[in-house]
Amino acid sequence: MKKLINKPEDVLADALKGVAAAHPELRVDHQHRVIYRAEPKADGKVALISGGGSGHEPLHGGFVGPGMLDAACCGEVFTSPTPDQMVGATTVVDRGAGVLHIVKNYTGDVMNFEMAGELVADSGVRVETIVTDDDVAVEDSTWTAGRRGVGVTVLLEKIVGAAAEEGQDLDAVLALSRRVNGQGRSMGMALTSCTVPAAGKPTFELPEDQMEMGVGIHGEPGRHRVPIAGAAEIAERLVEPVLADLQFGGSPGIVMLSGLGGTPLLELYLLFGEVAPLLEKAGVQVVRSLVGNYITSLDMAGASLTVLKADDELVRLWDAPVRTAGLRWGV
Amino acid sequence: MKKLINKPEDVLADALKGVAAAHPELRVDHQHRVIYRAEPKADGKVALISGGGSGHEPLHGGFVGPGMLDAACCGEVFTSPTPDQMVGATTVVDRGAGVLHIVKNYTGDVMNFEMAGELVADSGVRVETIVTDDDVAVEDSTWTAGRRGVGVTVLLEKIVGAAAEEGQDLDAVLALSRRVNGQGRSMGMALTSCTVPAAGKPTFELPEDQMEMGVGIHGEPGRHRVPIAGAAEIAERLVEPVLADLQFGGSPGIVMLSGLGGTPLLELYLLFGEVAPLLEKAGVQVVRSLVGNYITSLDMAGASLTVLKADDELVRLWDAPVRTAGLRWGV
Structure with missing residues (x-):
């Protein structure tokens, strides 16, 4: 390894x-493994918390900051954070307007955030939860009942973060988060496995002439293994199931x-050059895009496509200022 | 592959x-393989051009935009762009205030930019050139006479780009670029080789238990191969030669x-957590930092450290607004 x-x-x-050394604008609670914004909090703002196993950086710690998350709970690599991390973070960031938990649909994460929500409810903090489940690859998977939550989580944290920042209340923020999740679809593919540090060897074996379509972000199996293909064909295999799943x-x-x-x-960029025309041809106007590492699987080679069916309001919130390690504009 | x-x-x-599909704020000349800013030019601004072989993304195309470069000339993978690309770009971006060519010290790049400068001189455009050579690993290398130009190029494009944006003239911009290059030092290391697409196989073989210290950004050999070590020791082996080379x-x-x-x-981030305290201990106050992919070598695993000896003026220019695909803040 x-x-x-x-x-x-x-x-x-x-x-x-x-992270602490590189980002004085963040405050890292090393004991509880929670990343917070360092600046003083505004009263009355709905707080946003996310979290999950590490290994998907910049998700989620890299999305803490003005315009996105208030805190991220960091689990060990590919392992859910614990309810006490979530309870601590929720209590710290609450400004009296309630807290939204943004949870990717994986059994451990969902269970632990649910437990945290129940524990916090007793202390009078209002918590709502959105569980993202945008991955069209499989209906159930190794670690989920229902679809996996993947790339739409990034877009949701940005858009819903902007809504919270401009003062929308918890009901509005929750409704918006459901709308974003409902309108986003993702599909990924891998050329190689990743290697979890504690395991010391690749999670799965993928022969030199094969690729895995629909892979999960922890190396969970996808739809099928197929002979390796050129970028144009890979683009088709990513775009087709996304478009087939929602009327864009x-x-x-x-x-x-x-x-x-x-x-x-x-x-x-090369793959995006193949993806964008396919989307446009299918009637999706690509009005905003991100190309880079935003939700990763350690050292896995491959890519995931996320398409969010937007409207003027979602684009406006997308364009709102954001200042995080992973996404930054307007400030 | x-x-x-x-x-x-x-x-x-x-x-x-x-790149064109993802960045409407850029204009891509596909025929000449040059990336420009799309917005109208300000008169009287010194223009900045860089370029080099592809495979180091986001360098250089990802640094075109307000506050950094005016254009980037893209060569084939690990291959210098040609003089005609540079001449075309220089002519297009000149606003009457002259053009600075930012060139990494590699034989092909230096020769071709020199030729371009001579060709353009006849047309009355004033061109000056800064050749970066910050890599402390080796004094001469496979493709250079003198030290290789690496990470300081990113910092220079940002800082000098800010100076040009605020209206400094070509003499001032050139002097500043020399100062930045002279005060920056880099050292890299690789865990694996990269694979050039046209070659189809790794550039070099690196056994599972070894790493290469002082590797170049094209997979050129470095100082020596050593047994693979933990991040703490790797940090020492990056920091030590940088600090030994300049009084910080x-x-x-x-x-x-x-x-x-x-x-x-x-x-x-983990490696930066080891590097930052070593620098602080040696008296370098780490006032600004970047952790991520900024100057890369295709799919090589490894990292490079660049330290720039700064002052209030350089920090002020560093903090100035920038809006590029690879670096963005303040706007």
Whole structure:
């Protein structure tokens, strides 16, 4: 295993030291492994918390800051954070206007956030939860009942974060989060496995002449293994199931093509050059896009496509200022 | 070879289609493979051009935009762009105040930019050139006489770009670029080779238990191969030669830890968590930092450290607004 780490069991703790050193605008609670905004809180703002296993960086810690999350709970690599992390974070960030928990649909995350919500309810903090489930690849998977939550989580954190920042209340923020999740679809593919530090070897074996379509962000199996193909064909295999799952025609689309951690930007742009015309041809107007590493799977080579059916309001919230390590504009 | 590409010979042309699709704020001249800002030019601004082989993304195309470059000339993967690309770009971006060519010290790039400068001189455009050479790893290398130009190029494009944007003239911009290059030092290391698409196999072989210290951004050999070590020791081996090469003590430092393309952000933060305290201990105040993929080597796993000895003026220019695909803040 070739990685820039010390001991496998210290990966998260060590990485959080680096986050703290690189980002004075964040406050890292090393004991509880929670990343907060450092600046004083505005009263009356709905707070947004997300979290999940580490290994998907910049998700979620890289999306903490004005215009997105108030806090991110960091689990060990590919492991859910614990309810006490979530309870602590929720209590700290509440400004009296309630807290939205943004949870990717994985069994451990859903269960732990649910438990945290119940624990916090006793203390009078109002908590609502959105569970994202945008991955069209499989209906159930290794670690989920129902579809997996993947790329739409990034877009949701941005859009709903903007709504919270401009003062929308918890009901409005919750409704918006449901709308975004309902209108977003994703599909991923892998050229290689990832290697979890604690395991020390690739999660799965993928022969040199094959790729995995519909792979999950932890290396869970996808739809099928197929012979490796060129970018044009890969683009079709990503776009087709996304378009087949939701009526996008004629709508503006916010599109993200995220690398999985081991794929260089040159290849991501190349693939986006194939994806964008396919979407346009199908009537999706690509009005905003992100190409880069936004939701990753450690060192996996591959990419995931997320398309959000947008409208003027969603685009306005997308364009609102954001200042995080992973996304920044307008400030 | 597992890559998100079509034909190896079309990688650059195909990737530029994706850049154009993703960035309406850029204008891509597909015929000449030059990326420009799309917005109208301000008169009297010194123009900044850079360029080089592709495969180092986001360098340089990702740094075109307000506050950084006016144009980037894109060569084939790891191959210098041609003089005619540079002449075309220089002529297009000149606003009567002259043009600065920012060139990484590699034989092909230096020769071609020199030729372009001579060709353009006849047409009355004033061109000055800064050749960056910040890599402390080796004094001469496979493709250079003198030190290689690497990470400081990113910091220079940002800082000098800000100076040009605020109206400094060509003499001032050139002097500033020399100062930045002279005060910046870099050192890189690789865990794996990269694979050039046209070659179809790794540039070099690196056994599972070894790493290459001082590797170049094209996979050129570095100082030595050593047994693979933990992040703490790798940090020492990056920091030590940088500090040994320039007296940093007591100065503020702008620090970049760049991935080489195949290393996930989690590991980069982890390594930065080791690097930052070593720098602080040596008297470098880490006042600004970048952790992520900024100057890469295709899919190589590894990282490079760049430290710039700064002062209030350089920090002020660093903080000035920038709006590019690769760096964005303040707007």
